[in-house]
Amino acid sequence: MSFLARRVGGIGSLCFSLFFSIHLLAAPSLEPRLSIGVVEFDPGIPNDATLHRAQGVFPIIRKAEARYLPYLLRQQLVADERWGVVRIMPSNYQAADVLVQGVIKQSNGQVLGLQILAQDSTGRVWIDKMYSAKAVVLDEAGERQRREPFLAIYRQIAADLAAVDALLSPQLRRNISTVSTLRYGVDMLPEFFSEYLQADESGLFAVTRLPAEDDPMLARIERMQAYEYLFIDTADEQYQSLQADVQKAYDLWREYSRAQILYIDDFKRRAALKKSEYRRGSFGAMTQSYGDYQWFRTQEQNQMELALGFDNEVLPTVMKLQDRVVTLDGNLQTQYLQWRDILRSMLELERGGEP
Amino acid sequence: MRVAFWRSVAFGALIAILLSGCQAKSGVEAPRKPLRADFSGSWEMDYSLNDSLEGKLDQYFYTMRRQMQRQSSNAGADRRQGQGYAQMPNANTVVAMARFADQITRATTTLDIEQTYNHINVEREDSFALACEFGKNEFDPYENLFGKEVCGWDGHQLVFHLNLPGGVAIQHRLTLGPKGKKLNVATTIYNDQVARPFTLNRVYMHFERLPSDFKCKQTVTKGKVCSLVSRDTAGVQR
Numbered sequence: 176m177s178f179l180a181r182r183v184g185g186i187g188s189l190c191f192s193l194f195f196s197i198h199l200l201a202a203p204s205l206e207p208r209l210s211i212g213v214v215e216f217d218p219g220i221p222n223d224a225t226l227h228r229a230q231g232v233f234p235i236i237r238k239a240e241a242r243y244l245p246y247l248l249r250q251q252l253v254a255d256e257r258w259g260v261v262r263i264m265p266s267n268y269q270a271a272d273v274l275v276q277g278v279i280k281q282s283n284g285q286v287l288g289l290q291i292l293a294q295d296s297t298g299r300v301w302i303d304k305m306y307s308a309k310a311v312v313l314d315e316a317g318e319r320q321r322r323e324p325f326l327a328i329y330r331q332i333a334a335d336l337a338a339v340d341a342l343l344s345p346q347l348r349r350n351i352s353t354v355s356t357l358r359y360g361v362d363m364l365p366e367f368f369s370e371y372l373q374a375d376e377s378g379l380f381a382v383t384r385l386p387a388e389d390d391p392m393l394a395r396i397e398r399m400q401a402y403e404y405l406f407i408d409t410a411d412e413q414y415q416s417l418q419a420d421v422q423k424a425y426d427l428w429r430e431y432s433r434a435q436i437l438y439i440d441d442f443k444r445r446a447a448l449k450k451s452e453y454r455r456g457s458f459g460a461m462t463q464s465y466g467d468y469q470w471f472r473t474q475e476q477n478q479m480e481l482a483l484g485f486d487n488e489v490l491p492t493v494m495k496l497q498d499r500v501v502t503l504d505g506n507l508q509t510q511y512l513q514w515r516d517i518l519r520s521m522l523e524l525e526r527g528g529e530p
Numbered sequence: 531m532r533v534a535f536w537r538s539v540a541f542g543a544l545i546a547i548l549l550s551g552c553q554a555k556s557g558v559e560a561p562r563k564p565l566r567a568d569f570s571g572s573w574e575m576d577y578s579l580n581d582s583l584e585g586k587l588d589q590y591f592y593t594m595r596r597q598m599q600r601q602s603s604n605a606g607a608d609r610r611q612g613q614g615y616a617q618m619p620n621a622n623t624v625v626a627m628a629r630f631a632d633q634i635t636r637a638t639t640t641l642d643i644e645q646t647y648n649h650i651n652v653e654r655e656d657s658f659a660l661a662c663e664f665g666k667n668e669f670d671p672y673e674n675l676f677g678k679e680v681c682g683w684d685g686h687q688l689v690f691h692l693n694l695p696g697g698v699a700i701q702h703r704l705t706l707g708p709k710g711k712k713l714n715v716a717t718t719i720y721n722d723q724v725a726r727p728f729t730l731n732r733v734y735m736h737f738e739r740l741p742s743d744f745k746c747k748q749t750v751t752k753g754k755v756c757s758l759v760s761r762d763t764a765g766v767q768r
Contacts, residue, residue, distance in 0.1 A: 228672075229672075423751050424749070424750040424751050427750045427751060428750050431750075439675065442675075443675065455696055455697060455722075455723060456620075456623050456626070456696070456697060456698070456721045456722065456723030456724070457622075457623065457626055458626035458629055458630055460696050460698070461626065461627070461630045461694075461696070461698050461719075461721070462630065462633070463696075464676075464677070464694040464695050464696050464698055465630075465634060465694060465698075465700070467676045468676040468677040468692070468694055469657065469658055470676075471674055471675065471676045472658035473658045475658075475674075476658055476659060480748050481748070481750060483748050484747075484748035484749045484750045484753075485750050487747045487748060487749050488749050488750055488751060
């Protein structure tokens with residue numbers, strides 16, 4: 176109990192300012208903006224390890240991508256200046272007005288394929304779509320560009336989200352925000368908040384009635400939500416430092432991987448056009464066939480070595496990230512669960528119940 | 531010797547069937563039960579025990595000639611002694627196979643082998659590594675644009691078989707010597723222009739690599755990064 180009291184006291188002042196600023200943003204004179212939560216992507220690693228080689232999947236790289244790629248999407252959404260807060264979420268709790276989840280279907284430096292699902296807090300699906308794009312490495316003048324080669328994919332996702340948002344009236348946006356708060360309340364205090372929300376057969380949530388504006392439980396739950404954002408924002412800073420660390424190694428790995436794929440494609444084209452100049456079974460023909468095979472296998476082994484190099488550079492950072500985010504035990508997802516448990520206990524304390 | 535040859539041919543035939551996806555034909559000898567010899571360690575070529583290319587070619591043509599003579603005599607045709615290579619059918623292709631076998635094995639003067647119960651990795655100097663997973667399917671083919679590979683145990687021998695486009699196949703058969711000090715790598719070249727494959731043996735002897743003073747790791751941004759290993763007075767790495 177004293178542990179919780181200390182924790183609450185320690186972060187109370189920070190949350191007060193956060194809470195205050197949220198209320199300022201939500202002033203009625205301003206056009207309401209929806210907050211977005213981009214959940215860490217599913218790395219899409221096949222369970223059958225024997226498929227990894229054939230599909231060109233390097234698990235450790237995919238895991239790093241699952242944390243890194245949501246950041247690129249977040250950057251695009253922030254740059255659009257259309258949304259409220261855009262956060263990277265460790266798990267898919269509906270703590271944001273719009274939740275974006277993704278599965279990495281393909282990522283080899285040449286092609287990026289993401290399956291994206293975006294839903295607002297009422298349960299309405301905004302996007303459920305496969306996005307795929309080829310890397311763009313040269314600008315219009317034919318010069319090598321420095322920007323993200325798959326920028327198009329993030330721009331397209333952001334544009335699709337904006338297109339749905341544009342159809343919403345201010346009243347609908349306010350409704351989504353209200354449902355977010357109430358769903359958070361249901362999650363934390365179901366016995367109190369369940370009566371305010373109802374889900375229909377298709378799983379869409381609607382507000383049945385609203386708590387009074389001065390309802391102390393509503394005030395508490397909004398405060399808890401602010402605490403939750405505090406955790407996510409702390410994690411967010413760690414993700415940003417991860418991005419800076421990983422970016423250089425990741426970009427190089429991706430560039431190498433892409434060059435290899437382009438070479439193979441080029442080889443296929445040449446092989447389809449050209450007939451061997453050597454007689455079947457001759458020394459030249461055998462050397463040529465073996466040379467091609469040797470080249471491919473050497474490239475394949477170089478790529479594996481490079482993936483190992485990527486592990487050597489990225490793994491300590493990722494581990495450091497997970498250790499550093501909070502002093503709670505376990506990885507980020509576990510810590511997030513623990514944080515939520517603490518918030519629940521705080522609520523119980525405030526209500527005078529047993530934690 | 532003769533038994534080993536026919537086993538190699540039978541294994542090659544079986545692998546070819548596996549790689550082509552056909553049903554196994556009756557009469558083809560199946561690989562023996564795996565006995566998983568331990569090949570791990572470092573090996574360097576023992577030139578004194580290697581096959582002589584010329585000797586192997588002579589032996590090949592002698593066998594072919596004997597076979598032709600038997601066929602000729604059975605058919606009642608004239609016996610001619612002392613025919614040169616040029617009179618042999620596809621003699622140029624056989625010589626090409628021998629040159630090819632020599633070329634792809636000559637540069638591999640050392641082997642570094644890492645082996646567990648389910649996996650082996652044969653690092654070859656100047657060539658790509660031969661790797662094999664011993665999963666549930668003893669012979670699980672791996673295919674890419676440039677060829678098809680299959681590997682597995684044939685008794686105490688480890689076999690890597692590679693089918694290449696153009697009717698060519700390469701088989702490496704690794705056999706450990708009786709005391710585990712020698713390693714024989716028999717490389718057999720199959721060519722669909724010639725009935726009989728050509729095999730060249732390379733022999734390696736075991737050696738201990740000196741412990742390196744450097745500990746290296748591969749990185750993407752800085753390439754291979756090495757650091758000096760500190761040792762205590764007893765030479766134990768710390």
